[in-house]
Amino acid sequence: MRLINITPGRALTAFLVLLPFALVLIAYAIGSDIRLTANPSDKLLPALSTIGDTMVRLTTEGDRRTGDILFWVDTWASLKRLGIGIGISAALGLLFGLAIGLLPLVRSTLKQFVAVLSMIPPLALLPILFIVFGLGELSKVVLIVVGTLPFIIRDLSQRTIEIPQELLVKAQTLGASTWVIAIRVALPQIMPRLIQAVRLSLGPAWLFLIAAEAIASDAGLGYRIFLVRRYLAMDVILTYVIWITLLPFLIGWGLRYAARRFFPWAEEGL
């Protein structure tokens, strides 16, 4: 039988899904064990049990000075910045994407401009943002917006252009104005795409967030990682890294669920 025709059953699928995770864990455990037997005070690869203890300590014990549990304070600070940034990007992206996709006048004006803007590496703008907006929350949020907005605009405007011309003509023959076509035909059809675009932007958004927090902040997941780096606290760093990996995964999963739930007619592409 050809390899392309061999499909795994359910049990095998579950096994294969878990296999790479297990292999990485085992490799880590072996590596950590080798180093720890050579030098029990080695800090580079803490034992899995140490990381587990650290996780419990970080998520349950308060700071000795303030009593706040820093882990959750950091998570909240980061999620707030991420949420505001992505939210602004999504709203503006929807607005500009619709306008560029539906209105030839706006398309002629902005399409090339957005294409050029999207080529600017956002991290190169970070110093400018710090100078202009200060070291507070604003510059971090603006970095996320600058980093994700051009992509969302380009994606949504393209999707709007791809709406079959027949549907727009049909709406016109039913007496719809430009405004009605925008809110009743185009907007609902690109909403699933918006969720998709936001999901794809989550990765870059985290990147920009952590970069901004690493440079100037007083709370946040990225800030904490770069702070404890000085003490070579690998157990803390790894706990935060796992958490930072898990969060976007959960958010993306939630967005996908929302898209399926609210836009059942959009079967493909979700």
Place this chain on the structure above:
Amino acid sequence: MSFVSVKNVFQTYGTRPIIERVNVEVEEGEFISIVGASGCGKSTFLRLLLAQERPTRGEISIAGAPPAREPGLDRGIVFQRYSVFPHMSIRDNIVAGESFRRGWGRFWGAERKAAQARADETLARIGLDHVADQYPATLSGGMQQRLAIGQALVARPRVLLLDEPFGALDPGTRIAMHDFLTDLRAETGMTVFMVTHDLEEAFKLGDRVLVFDKPRWDPQDPNLNGATITYDFDARNGGIPFQTLKEETHVLEEH
């Protein structure tokens, strides 16, 4: 002056003429079938009637109004595909035929209830009432086209344009759709233009059959000349006109 009047219409894309010198007068309530080979400007002609495009020369007027500059309420359209809104339920698709002309494109409160009730009546008439809450993607091709025709008619257009509406349907469904369209037409007395590839369908449904073809054909440059209406058949009585007696003889009624 006739209901739809097409006067000396030319359409050119770049330097390529598509249709030229098209003249036709259509009375209110007539069913016009348009046939012709692929690339002979049938669909272009329909887009001109729809005012989706404007002719390079000549003008088209409906009910004596000045030539339209964009598609509007007076012209209804059913395309071969993509004629219904995939993100709306079947019922909302019918309601859209009435509500899209509003400022926000929807009805509120009691008006909404009334519109939905009217939509349900329409759906019952076109045989789709059992799927009112589903989305169009769950319907078969024939049901989607029935919905599209129903939606277009709810807006009460002066002229209904059909662009190969049954082209993607299987033969059985197609015949059912012919009966459906004939019934609807008898009910509404609507003026209809239908582009089709199927000659039999054209003569079966139409009162007149317009044939688009290129009157001159340059073997060196086939795209040099545009197409025009080369035949205008009377298609009533199965395409064999002059079969009805002009005189009433009352011979049989005496007995």
